[in-house]
Structures are given as structure tokens and as C-alpha cells.
Amino acid sequence: MTRQEIIGNIKSKGSFLCVGLDPDIKKIPQHLLREENPLYSFCKAIVDATAQYAVAYKPNLAFFESMGVEGWLALEDIVKYINEKYPDQFVIADAKRGDIGNTSKLYARAVFEHLNADAVTVAPYMGEDSVTPFLGYPGKWVVLLALTSNKGSHDFQLTPDENGKRLFENVILASQKWATTDELMYVVGATQGCMFEDIRAIAPDNFLLVPGVGAQGGSLEDVAQYGMTKDCGLLVNSSRGIIYASAGEDFAEAAAREASKLRDQMALLLRRYGVVD
Amino acid sequence: MTRQEIIGNIKSKGSFLCVGLDPDIKKIPQHLLREENPLYSFCKAIVDATAQYAVAYKPNLAFFESMGVEGWLALEDIVKYINEKYPDQFVIADAKRGDIGNTSKLYARAVFEHLNADAVTVAPYMGEDSVTPFLGYPGKWVVLLALTSNKGSHDFQLTPDENGKRLFENVILASQKWATTDELMYVVGATQGCMFEDIRAIAPDNFLLVPGVGAQGGSLEDVAQYGMTKDCGLLVNSSRGIIYASAGEDFAEAAAREASKLRDQMALLLRRYGVVD
Numbered sequence: 085m086t087r088q089e090i091i092g093n094i095k096s097k098g099s100f101l102c103v104g105l106d107p108d109i110k111k112i113p114q115h116l117l118r119e120e121n122p123l124y125s126f127c128k129a130i131v132d133a134t135a136q137y138a139v140a141y142k143p144n145l146a147f148f149e150s151m152g153v154e155g156w157l158a159l160e161d162i163v164k165y166i167n168e169k170y171p172d173q174f175v176i177a178d179a180k181r182g183d184i185g186n187t188s189k190l191y192a193r194a195v196f197e198h199l200n201a202d203a204v205t206v207a208p209y210m211g212e213d214s215v216t217p218f219l220g221y222p223g224k225w226v227v228l229l230a231l232t233s234n235k236g237s238h239d240f241q242l243t244p245d246e247n248g249k250r251l252f253e254n255v256i257l258a259s260q261k262w263a264t265t266d267e268l269m270y271v272v273g274a275t276q277g278c279m280f281e282d283i284r285a286i287a288p289d290n291f292l293l294v295p296g297v298g299a300q301g302g303s304l305e306d307v308a309q310y311g312m313t314k315d316c317g318l319l320v321n322s323s324r325g326i327i328y329a330s331a332g333e334d335f336a337e338a339a340a341r342e343a344s345k346l347r348d349q350m351a352l353l354l355r356r357y358g359v360v361d
Numbered sequence: 362m363t364r365q366e367i368i369g370n371i372k373s374k375g376s377f378l379c380v381g382l383d384p385d386i387k388k389i390p391q392h393l394l395r396e397e398n399p400l401y402s403f404c405k406a407i408v409d410a411t412a413q414y415a416v417a418y419k420p421n422l423a424f425f426e427s428m429g430v431e432g433w434l435a436l437e438d439i440v441k442y443i444n445e446k447y448p449d450q451f452v453i454a455d456a457k458r459g460d461i462g463n464t465s466k467l468y469a470r471a472v473f474e475h476l477n478a479d480a481v482t483v484a485p486y487m488g489e490d491s492v493t494p495f496l497g498y499p500g501k502w503v504v505l506l507a508l509t510s511n512k513g514s515h516d517f518q519l520t521p522d523e524n525g526k527r528l529f530e531n532v533i534l535a536s537q538k539w540a541t542t543d544e545l546m547y548v549v550g551a552t553q554g555c556m557f558e559d560i561r562a563i564a565p566d567n568f569l570l571v572p573g574v575g576a577q578g579g580s581l582e583d584v585a586q587y588g589m590t591k592d593c594g595l596l597v598n599s600s601r602g603i604i605y606a607s608a609g610e611d612f613a614e615a616a617a618r619e620a621s622k623l624r625d626q627m628a629l630l631l632r633r634y635g636v637v638d
Contacts, residue, residue, distance in 0.1 A: 106463075106464070108467070144460075144464055144467075146458075146460060146464045146465070146467035146468045146471065147464075147467050149467070149468065149471040149475075150467040150468070150470040150471040150474075150475060151475070152433060152437060152471070152475045152476070153433045153434055153437065155471075156429060156430045156433045157430055160429060160430065178460075180458065180460050180484070180487075181423075182457055182484060183421075183423060183455075183457050184509070184510065184572075184577075185511065186383075187383070187421055187423045187424075188423070190385070190421075190423035190424050190426070190427040191423045191426065191427070193427040194423065194426040194427040194429070194432075197427075198426075198427060198428070199429070207457070207459060207484045207486050207487075208486060208516075208517065209484050209485060209486045209506055209509075209517065210457075210484075210506070210509050210511060210513050210514065210518075211511070211512070211513020211514060211515065211516030211517055211518070212512070212513045212516055213511050213512050213513040214511065214513050215513075229486055229487070232461065232486075232487050233461065234461040234462065234487060234488070234490050234491065235488070235489070235490050236487050236488020236489045236490040236491050236492075237487065237488060238488065239485075239488030239489055239535055240485065240486065240488055240528065240531060240532065240535075241486065241488070243522050243528075243531065244522065244523050245520050245521065245522055245523070246521050246522070246523060246525075248523075251517065251528065254517060254520065255517065258516055258517075295461075300461075
């Protein structure tokens, strides 16, 4: 999916919501355990209930992998389902991959050729040749970890180098040379509200994938105030706050309600900052 | 597997060889494509041919994932096969995982509970709470990326902070507080020969998993000279140099020959540095 298509979808839907698909077999509604593949059934119901409010889905590979082969079947099936039924949805394989070149090339083959996702999250620790094998697929994206939403982001990402540049800034500065804004996004946690200004100073145009709104406590208002660009430039993810809004048989309706609330807030913010009229 | 069991296996076999299982469907011998699951058949033949020379196997998850469900079946089957037929082999899931706590927990469930590997490689970028969910499984290990073997290791890992400490040193120093030497190893590339002294200065007792011998050009002699401890403290990995030693029907014999050569060199080094008499 091209940058222009993503922006077009955001404007027409009045939403920059990404719904995170983290289907934990221990947390999904009990009645789904009777289904042939409960993870798939759960995700499909969530997608059908929220698609009108969202522009992206982010299956978190850990949750599928934890079920082994059955999980991979569910993952392949849900991505296929979204691609076929909702082709305007941007699908991000949240995998945090990254390895030496010949191995990253195989991870790229897995997510782009086999799974057919639009984007993959990549960890930057191993540097340029661990990231570039994911580039060069037309219409596909790398979403590189910059400043994450968790407590551990303070352990290394915020450490300044000899020149006062923090690691996440060095990651952004270096990676700008590897890829254009048409193929590279960054992960920036919503819990890092005040850092969005610093990030926009060095990555003014890249889309940012923003986890951490909801269960992790980040503020959508702050993210929009400091992170939004004229093209929006944001995909804000909510996982647990939407998909586990109810543990009962009404889980899909509850998910729709939460997604709808976020979409309404987002529509206001898109107007406030002049992305839509 | 406990640290003492690993050390015992190294001493009794005169080997600290880890064989990397990187089965690329585009590179394995053509006659195997007739098998029901070519990746599994390839890995099984490699394991049977090399088990007497090795103490560990490192399936690289990218190569299995690139085949989707079929690949995951092959991965599960080969780990099960090794665990059953060669229970003294240490199995490292080379996955380079790492995410926020609730997600790392699921990756841990995938590799330790579902796949039943002994260890998993983890990327440190997201800090403590991305690593600790992999700890606390009795007999299971985290192998944390410190200084990798690829060119991109120079992009961030070698960057000094304000106090002159390089990122890989900060990763080692911080992580020593998270886990004991009975559950934490580090990845240090063989291509970084002269750095082993610096690493041993801050991680004198941790086992190091050392890729980069063979196809990537690292020297086994240098690694042993600067990295070996009284307990050996090393698992040196070779993937391509062993498993693709021949592309013909004799691939298993060729792999055995290369593994045997490395084992002979390793036996000499274990004697030279007094690990065995």
C-alpha cells in the first residue's frame, strides 16, 4: 500500500486507528474455544466489528506463535481474510524481527511473500544490513523500533552518546539514509508524549506507529498535539483496550464500541490540526 | 539443560560446536524436494550426520517461517526429534525476539513451552522488561545479543556513551543484574576477535554463543585465545560451512566431514587452554 493510499484512507474514514490483534488463548471469550480455530474466529469477529473505524490491523506474531502450527494457520488465515474482504486495511506484522542480512532476507520472505502483510516491525540493534533486506518490496513497509512504550525503553534507547545524541535519535538519523518516507515508519510509544517534538525535529515526514494508548496509559491528545503532520503521519494502535473490552459473548460489540469512541476522538483531532476540513 | 550439563557435554565430546540449522528451500539438495517435508528431511539428515561432533543445534527460525505453516511443522518436528534422539544436545531457538513484557511472555511460551527449545536468542533494544519474561523457566536460557557478527554491528553497538561505554558493554553490564550465569549467555560474533578480551573483562563467566566462523570469516583460534574460560564458556556456531558443504546427494557426509574437522580443532583448543587434560 502506498503512502498516498494510507493518507487517503485516513482522510476518508476520519481515523488513524490501528487495531492490534493480540489473541491470547487464555483471554479470549470461553465460548470461542468450541470453534475449530479459536484464534482465527476471535480475530475475524474483531475485524468485522471494527473495520469501519480502523485503517490498519496489527497482528502480534507472538500471540499466534505461542500456539505453534495452529497459531500460524490462524495468522495466515486472518491476514488473508483482511486482504480479501478489507483490501483498504493496512496490515502490519508486529514481529520485531532483525538478524544478519541473509537471515533478515528470509524473515522478509516470510512476512511479505508468504504472509502477504503490508509492513513489518523491525528491531534496529543489528544495524543497516539487518534492516535493508526488508526494503525494496514495492508497496511494503519497514516499521523500525525507535522509542518504545515500555519501561525498558529507558535502559538503552535514551542513553546519550558522546555528542549528546540519544540512541533512538541515532537510530532515526542513521535509518533516514537507508529508506525513504514512502517505505519507512518508526515505532514511537504514546507513553513518551513529550518526546514527539524531538522526533518530529529529525523525522518530520515519516509515519509513526504509536502503541501505548489505552492499557499502557498513553494520551491520544498529546500524541496528536506533538506528533501529527499535515498528512496525519500517525497510526495509533490500541490492542487490549479494544479486543478485550468484554470477555463475554458480546466481545465483538464491545470492541466496536471502543473502536468507535477512538475513531470519534481521532476525527476531532484530524479536524483540529487541519488534516481534514 | 543446566550449565554443568553443558560443560560436561563439552568435555566428554571434546567439542563446543553448535550446528546452525538454516534450511533454505532454494539451497537444499534438489533430490530432497521429493520428500513430504523437505526442510525436516534435510535437517534430520544433518543432525544424524553431525550429532557425534556437536553439543548444540541452533535452528534459525527465519528459515522455517519463510515456509509458513509447513516450515513451522518442520521446526517443531526437528526440535522434537533432537530432544528425543539426542537429549544431550542443547537446542537454541535463534529467533532474535524481544517485545513489551506481555508480548515477550508469549514468545517465551512459544519457544519454551510449545517448541521445547533449551534457549532463545533475544534482542536487547527494548530493555529489561522485554528480556526478563524469558527468564525463570528452569533449565532454560536467554542468549542476549551483545556484539553481533555482521557489518551493521558497527552502526549502534559500538557507539560510546557519554562515559565512553559502548552500547554492547552497557547491554552486558545492565543484563548481568537481570540474570545469573546459569541462565544468561551472550551472542558475540567471531568476526570481532579482538573484542573478546573486552567482553571477558565484564562477563568473565557467561557462556558466549559465537556465530561468524566459516562463511562470515571469523577465526576459531582467536575466539578461543581471547574468549575461552576454564569451563570453556563458548559455543561456536557454524551454519552454512557445514550444512551446505555439498549440494549433492552426499550433503550429509560432507556436513559430517566439516563438523568433524571443526571438532578436531576444538579438541586441540580445549586441551591447549586446559579445559580438558
